[in-house]
Amino acid sequence: MQIFGIGIHIIVAIFFAIHAVRNHREMYWLLVLFLFPLLGSIVYFFAVFLPSSRFDQSAARAGRALQASLDPGREVRDAQRAFELTPTAHNQMRLAQALLETGQAAKASEQYDACLQGPFARDAELRLGAARARLAGGNVQGSIALLEALAAEQPGFRTEQVGILLGQAYAAAGRQDEAGAQFAAAAHRFGSLEARAELAIWALANGKPQVAEPELEEIERTRKHMPGHSRKLNAELFRRVDAARAQAR
Template sequence: MPIFGIGLHVLIALYFGIHAIRTGQNLFWLMILFAFPLLGSVVYLFAIYLPELRGSAGAQRARRAIRSAVAPGQALREARGAFEQTPTVAARLRLADALYASGEVTEALTHYREAAQGPFASDAAILFGLARALLASGEAAEAKATLDKLFEVDPSQRANASLLYARALSEASAPDAEIRAAFEAALGPAKDAEARCRYADWLAVREDAADREKAQALYREIVKDSSFWHRHAHAINREWLARAKAATR
């Protein structure tokens, strides 16, 4: 179906081409997309776009937001009921996650601490949840120590917890070089809006003018990229977009 004289499959290929450039994909994908717009778009969708979307922090937030909107409180009620019926470590972790998602951080932290005892003290899911709740409770130094332990137990968790680690370092007043390196790692190829905004917030209050200029560049990137976001991306990144717009006025 032509739109403004351009085939829809070409527009889709164009969208994926922009995505490939912004996320640092191999330029080979551009050749595939524009040499074979329809087939190339289908291949890119399943090979790159969907796996990245499913694994991104933004996608995880979107899934949580959708579940909360469809049935607010249901996940917490079910998790609490399951734990009361069978108080296993797995049920406690499920309850802690549900409490955290509902904003009940203090109670969530209590359950994460309990779950992190004994033989489950090195469980990656528990350590991640514990670190997240600690940071939300203002215990940045302990959150950093917990994340250090998590990365030692499972180095692959660095990708999933990179922004959390950067925030822990920042709030624990670690050396600037460590904080900077952690935020750079958190940006990654996908450049999540939250990661860019939080890094920009940190850079914006540095004494170096170059840091403040970089902060402005990151804010502008978020505003510019928002024109390519789908509806759910706008919903989950509303706070970061608003902060970026306010910072660039």
């Protein structure tokens, strides 16, 4: 099939090439996409595009939540076993993520910091995970340093997630104006439940009800029409919003 005389597989390859450039992916992807447009596009979709998409993130989060409810320690055990058998950077990152998701921030940070000394030190996913672990473990300045560098060097990488986490880190450091700017930018650009909730929580905590109210209205509208399983998945976020609203009264 052709559009304007150009094969659809070429158009798809061009789309993924633009995505690769905008997100500062390795330049060998351009070679793969243009030398093998059909096969290269398929590989890029599953290896890069899908893992970075919001749908994939939501599905992965739901899957992890289900697994955690059935066997809370399984992923940590599996990741630990995999790392002991094959001590690669990939397996160490998997272990760090598993530790972080089970609330073991200090141990997770140790694993992430070890990865940051290796050949994947500039990997965006690694740096984002390390920043999360540092913030959860109380190393606020270390988290800010990683996030500011990541945002400057790879501005197209998970802009919403990086902005929200940076806002949380700024808030924890007492840099409230910068925190509010990050939350507002994420909420206005993406309009997601998480971004709106973070902006509302920050605004309520800082005596800015005029900023919080529009976000709270939209959050309640979303919660009202959200399926039951989605409400369960976002239960902690809703709990934080309700607690912030109660505290502000």
